[in-house]
Amino acid sequence: MPFLAADVGGTFARVALMQMSADEGREVAVLAYRKLACAQFDGLAELLQSFVDSDVRTSVRHCVLACAGHVAGDEVLNDNSPWPIHLAQLRQALALDEVAVLNDFEALGYALGNGPTGGSRLLCGPTMRTDGPVLVIGPGTGLGAAVRLPAAAGGHVLATEAGQMDFAPGSVREREVLACLAPHGGYVAYERIVSGPGLLTTYGALCALRGETPRLATPEEITAAAAACSDAQAVETVQIFCASLGSFAGSLAMTFMTTGGVYLAGGFLHSMFTLLEHSAFEERFLHGRSVRAFLSQVPVWVTEHGRHGVLGAAQWYLRRGVPQAARQAST
Structure with a gap:
């Protein structure tokens, strides 16, 4: 069952359509990927919707966000964010069943913790x-x-x-x-x-x-x-x-x-x-x-930062955050 993974920084957001990989050597497969300038969008919902409209050809009900800062109630608190991020509004705007959140460098840690990568x-x-x-x-x-x-x-x-x-x-x-x-x-x-x-x-x-x-x-x-x-x-x-x-x-x-x-x-x-x-x-x-x-x-x-953020976020989501119902739907 494909899901969105977004690595949201203060200047750029890297967004991918991900799926659990059938390749035993990889945990996740990248189906589509874009790097978008935050300043070109009024909010995170508009940025993600732009990616969905241009690159997604299937229904997506789940999303994982790697963001600087931390979650307090329904809001991601970050002094460097280009716009406020409210999780309930994001779920409603994109008709998502779930939005999971982790720290952006927590995501990089999952992606880079196994040794040097190419580049x-x-x-x-x-x-x-x-x-x-x-x-x-x-x-x-x-x-x-x-x-x-x-x-x-x-x-x-x-x-x-x-x-x-x-x-x-x-x-x-x-x-x-x-x-x-x-x-x-x-x-x-x-x-x-x-x-x-x-x-x-x-x-x-x-x-x-x-x-x-x-x-x-x-x-x-x-x-x-x-x-x-x-x-x-x-x-x-x-x-x-x-x-x-x-x-x-x-x-x-x-x-x-x-x-x-x-x-x-x-x-x-x-x-x-x-x-x-x-x-x-x-x-x-x-x-x-x-x-x-x-x-x-x-x-x-x-x-280089590259796709590491979205890959790490997806790995974390599949290991810890993805609901059991979504796992069963993907099998």
């Missing part, structure tokens, strides 16, 4: 991975993270709100940026720095510190200028971004003892791999002497 590139650490917890991190519109436990512990994925942790500057310059963002002190989340919008935030702060007017207006312009070394503030912005990402990833790798590896997910990072490779990421990831020996044995991979 993954090793950033630092050994090429071989051992069995153990796996950490998935992704800066995009926000900053997400999840941990997949090893198979011996059930293979479950723990969703987190780690991107909301207090930003910890690792250099004098980062302290100056933090003081610029919070001149009277207070809470500044990691995702305020380590995200696509975070690039703009840091770039603006650096321009202010130098008494200059920002001339770049998008994260893409900043990373392009940094790669071309055509804007000094852009170069420093990317340096701070990469170093801060290294500190963030290393702290979580220590917290969860992620011997299975760390995966940095998203086309955003994949496109700036060379900048990451030549940055202070690895040095900041390794932290201090007491944990350096452990962290140096943790492989860090950069992988």
Whole structure:
């Protein structure tokens, strides 16, 4: 019985028509797939309906959503969502029997927890991975993270709100940026720095510190200028971004003892791999002497987001969320 799987981010939504696979080597089969820009639609119901109208040729009664944030009652709470998501309205608008929801990085954890996939590139650490917890991190519109436990512990994925942790500057310059963002002190989340919008935030702060007017207006312009070394503030912005990402990833790798590896997910990072490779990421990831020996044995991979979100959401749904009646109808 085909069902919808959607990986909904702050900028793009990836939507697929899925089905339990007849191939023993795969859990799910992708019948149709599209990547859609959220800004082109008034709401999630309109986005999903557009996919159904263009790509679905059969009745669909079930849907699983991988979304940033968490569910509170009938609503998915997420500061970076382009529009409110109310589950009852979504069910009614699309005539669905059920809408199941999980965290978007929880879905990525299910998809990426079994090892590097095609297109993954090793950033630092050994090429071989051992069995153990796996950490998935992704800066995009926000900053997400999840941990997949090893198979011996059930293979479950723990969703987190780690991107909301207090930003910890690792250099004098980062302290100056933090003081610029919070001149009277207070809470500044990691995702305020380590995200696509975070690039703009840091770039603006650096321009202010130098008494200059920002001339770049998008994260893409900043990373392009940094790669071309055509804007000094852009170069420093990317340096701070990469170093801060290294500190963030290393702290979580220590917290969860992620011997299975760390995966940095998203086309955003994949496109700036060379900048990451030549940055202070690895040095900041390794932290201090007491944990350096452990962290140096943790492989860090950069992988494209691609279809991993919808695949992970579908795997989770078939294992835990799909109603027994739907399973029986599919056999």
